[in-house]
Each structure stands twice: as C-alpha cells, then as structure tokens.
Amino acid sequence: MKKIVVAIDGFSSGGKSTMAKDLARDVGYTYIDSGAMYRAVALYAMRNGWITENDIDIEALKKNIGSLKIDFKTNEHGVSETYLNGENVEKEIRTLEVANAASRVSALDFVRRELVRQQQQMGLQKGIVMDGRDIGTVVFPEAELKIFLTASPEIRAQRRMEEMLARGEKVDFQKVLANIKERDERDLHRSESPLKKAPDAIVIDNSNLTRDEQRELLKTLFYQKTLE
Ligand code: DC
Numbered sequence: 001m002k003k004i005v006v007a008i009d010g011f012s013s014g015g016k017s018t019m020a021k022d023l024a025r026d027v028g029y030t031y032i033d034s035g036a037m038y039r040a041v042a043l044y045a046m047r048n049g050w051i052t053e054n055d056i057d058i059e060a061l062k063k064n065i066g067s068l069k070i071d072f073k074t075n076e077h078g079v080s081e082t083y084l085n086g087e088n089v090e091k092e093i094r095t096l097e098v099a100n101a102a103s104r105v106s107a108l109d110f111v112r113r114e115l116v117r118q119q120q121q122m123g124l125q126k127g128i129v130m131d132g133r134d135i136g137t138v139v140f141p142e143a144e145l146k147i148f149l150t151a152s153p154e155i156r157a158q159r160r161m162e163e164m165l166a167r168g169e170k171v172d173f174q175k176v177l178a179n180i181k182e183r184d185e186r187d188l189h190r191s192e193s194p195l196k197k198a199p200d201a202i203v204i205d206n207s208n209l210t211r212d213e214q215r216e217l218l219k220t221l222f223y224q225k226t227l228e
Contacts (some may be wrong), residue, residue: 001226003126005142007135009195010149012099012183013156015206015214016131019149021080022215024129027222032072032122034132034139035102036082037115039093040070042101044084051101058108065114094167096179103183106133107190133187136198145225146201147218153180155207 006029008020017033024031042051044064050057072080073088081090092098105111112134119130119139130139136146157177164171187195197203202221206214 004144004222004226005123005126005140006129006145006147006222007140007143007198007201008129008131008147008149009133009136009197009201010131010147011151011153011156011180011187011195013160013180014149014151015156015159016149018211019147019206019214019218020129020131022211023218023222025078026215026219028127030122030128031080032119032128032130033080033082034115034119034130034135036072036090036093037070037118038106038111039098039102040082040084040089041065041068041111041115042098042105043089043093044068045105046098046101051104056104056108061105061108062110065111068114070115070118095169096164096176099183100179103186107186107192109192112192133195134193136201137196138193141198145221146198147221148197148201148203150203150205151207153177153184156180 006020006023008016010016021031023029045051045056045061048060050060069085071083073083074080081088082093083089116134116139122128123130123140132139136143136148154177157173157180160180161171161173161176164176204214204217209217
C-alpha cells in the first residue's frame with residue numbers, strides 16, 4: 001500500500017486534531033500538529049517579552065526564529081507532545097493567552113516561511129497526518145488526501161470550553177465564543193496564507209457527527225486514496 005500525506009485544514013476548535021490523531025493511530029501514521037508550532041513560537045516571543053497587548057517586536061523575533069527548535073515526542077501514553085528547544089511545553093501552549101498570541105504571530109510572513117519549511121521537511125517521507133490552516137493549500141499542495149473541516153462557531157466554542165474545563169481552567173462560554181469568532185476572522189482575512197479550502201479538498205461538516213462516525217468516514221477516505 002502506498003504511503004500518502006493527509007492534510008486536514010479548518011477553523012479553530014473544529015475537531016481537526018481529534019480527527020487527525022484518530023486517523024494517524026488507526027493507520028499507523030505520524031500525527032503533526034502544525035498549530036502547536038505557531039503556539040510554540042508565540043510562547044517563545046511571550047517569554048522574551050517580545051509580544052505585548054498592542055505590539056510585537058518583529059525585529060527580535062525575526063532575528064531569532066531560525067534558531068528555534070520545535071519538535072514532537074510521544075509520551076508514555078502514546079500521546080504526541082510539543083517541545084520547544086528541548087523543553088516540554090505541551091501544557092503551556094494550550095492556554096487562551098498563548099492561542100491569542102499564536103493567532104497574531106501566525107500572520108507574520110517570516111514566521112510562516114520558517115514553519116512551512118520545517119513542516120515540509122517533516123513530510124518528506126510521507127506517512128503523516130498534519131492538521132492546520134494552510135496544509136492542503138501551501139504546505140502540501142500535492143497531498144493525496146485533503147480534508148476541510150467545518151462546524152458552527154457555537155459548537156466549536158462548546159467543545160473548546162469542555163476541553164478547558166477538563167483541564168481545570170475557569171471559562172466563560174461567551175468569552176470562548178467571542179475568541180473563536182475573532183480568530184476565525186483573523187484566519188480568514190490575513191494577507192499571508194489565509195484559511196481557505198483547497199480546490200480538491202473534501203469538505204466535512206462535523207457539527208452533527210459523532211467521533212466514531214467521523215473516524216469511520218476518514219478511514220474509508222484514506223483507504224480509497226491509498227488503494228487508488
Ligand atoms: O489550531 P491551533 O488553534 O492550535 O492554531 C494556533 C494558531 O496558529 C491559530 O491562530 C491559527 C494558526 N495556524 C496557522 O496559521 N497555520 C497553521 N497551519 C496552523 C495554525
């Protein structure tokens with residue numbers, strides 16, 4: 001069976017990572033969370049004081065972006081975790097503050113250029129499932145299977161809120177919803193690689209799909225492509 005690249009794009013909190021992780025596990029592929037890489041860059045900028053409410057120190061970030069090392073390691077429970085210069089930052093990059101900063105740094109052309117380069121490197125051997133915003137359009141325009149995942153903002157806010165509650169964080173539904181809408185706007189309208197469906201992507205609206213239904217659907221699509 002030939003090895004392929006699976007690209008999963010869509011809005012934030014749409015369930016891309018659940019879909020991508022389930023598929024990777026089912027078919028024995030490596031899962032790569034490209035959003036975690038933007039979050040790691042944001043965390044790095046925050047820690048250095050280069051990103052404040054109204055400002056980003058572009059020059060400092062530009063000078064240092066090439067020396068950032070972001071990678072993924074699987075922990076003892078088989079879960080992939082994000083490392084920034086050798087430090088496990090998986091938990092720290094999942095806060096709302098880092099999500100907001102990530103949304104801002106991901107609009108910078110030199111950040112995207114560097115991360116896209118690293119992502120393409122990770123896919124050279126194929127056998128990967130990568131999720132993000134520009135995977136099917138920019139990172140792997142030749143990916144054999146492309147999915148564009150959608151769901152209503154309310155359903156996504158509900159899911160994000162449940163995830164945060166499960167981690168013990170205090171959250172307010174309206175705040176989470178407003179944050180999701182704000183990030184949708186930025187993802188859709190930024191000049192650098194805005195979120196858009198690749199012409200050959202398969203659109204899946206998972207508002208009313210269970211995780212198992214989604215999982216079966218993806219497996220079917222995957223085997224269709226690998227047997228073609
Ligand atoms: O999927 P996520 O919420 O972890 O992504 C974090 C931020 O990074 C989000 O604002 C969108 C951005 N992003 C991007 O611009 N391109 C990607 N391939 C992945 C994420």
